[in-house]
Amino acid sequence: MTTTAHVDPTNREQAQAWDGTEGEYWAAHPDRFDTALARYQPAFHAAADIGPGDRVLDVGCGTGLTTRTAARAAPGGEAWGVDLSARMIEVARATAEAEGVTNARFGRADAQVHPFVTAEFDGVISRTGSMFFGRPDVAFANLARALRPGGRLTLLTWQPADRNEWIGVFAGTLAGRELPPSPLGSPGPFSLSDPDHVRDVLTGAGFTAVALDGLAEPEVYGRDADDALAFVLGLLGWMVADLTPAERDRRVEALHRTLAAHEGPDGVTLGSAAWLVTARRG
Template structure:
């Protein structure tokens, strides 16, 4: 794949600006923190992917590459290609694969909604919380279906509805003063694939079969203690306070710190989360 700036579909331009801008930069800088937050989901996600020793794997929205490296290690006679809209995260992913000696992990900046993969290029497509941001998910999943060989496997981890995720309920309440955000199925965002009926219809319409969703729930780790977690969350979501006066900003920051302190435990600050483990096959 080319190292040139990738083609981005017009419906994904806002996502590209965010992920190849400050948001992606924050994720790249705090790669270990984000990987730790999702660490308890990784064993079930990796097992569901069922990667074989000679498989060719595509990792969609690979971020800084932990899931790509895991796939590559599981396929020593194959390879794993991680793609993401964030050039900074791709850079970190390459550095980490080289440092770990995972030579069959490759990375490229790409919009999988429009990237011209070869027909049947992959045995497996995986995406851990990276497939919810397509402007046209029907087009993106059809492209991924085409990129899989017949019988090839798709494995996704996507969030369940916001109301089922304690972390976003708490952050929205304390920082924005609102309830959890809605889960619109036709707008890109963390909860766009939270409705099982919508996911089944979307994947079956793209050509997949044997679509299954299994509910999984794990705590997410946000920091060593309340102050550590507060700095991390504010770095990610502090924009929610940007239009407020100093007194209200301080009040909401204090409310968030109190919430985080109430969730301190032996594993650090943890908040509950719930996701779907989605599996499907290309016909």
């Protein structure tokens, strides 16, 4: 797996974001993002059903927690994590080395077009990383080719925005409006939120036995409202960057009040809902 990447033209905007300031922020706060998704991790890992000798591809691996988990489940195999963010790949490598996970490998690659060896992998996994392809039909066909016949695909994707409290809170307070839904097939966090669309894309790419299991878990955004506010603004501060100082302060204060209202024993939690998607290469 190379550390450089040919990026398909349909993914250039995503590459600029993930290999730019957005990816830098994720790389600087790996534990925060992994904590937010922590309650989904056990079901996601169990669904992947990784065997001790499996070779696993982790698409959109970020800072590598899911890759390291897969590698530990396959001590006689290995896990390859790919992402568009060079900085997150650096963090993933360093963390795997520090934790002694020697069968985890990482590389910067556009999984939509990367020339994986045919039938190279026993499993492909992606935890909230598969919704950003410019051409999901092409991407999933490429991933199907990379899987051996009968190999397993396991995805975690968001359900529609109206079932995810976090996006309503962030968009409603900072942007001052609901964000328009991403058109089906275009990159965005909710691009694979419609079950019929997911089934159509995956079956068209050569997968069979496509199944979606609905999950709902709280996401943790900080120890308290102040901590959560700093974290969210670091990620989404661009939503208020062009406002007047007075309007920006008003919206930030509204977000702080909402986060404070969601404080509890586990910190600041907001509701979320995801699909656990599984399929087999035909």
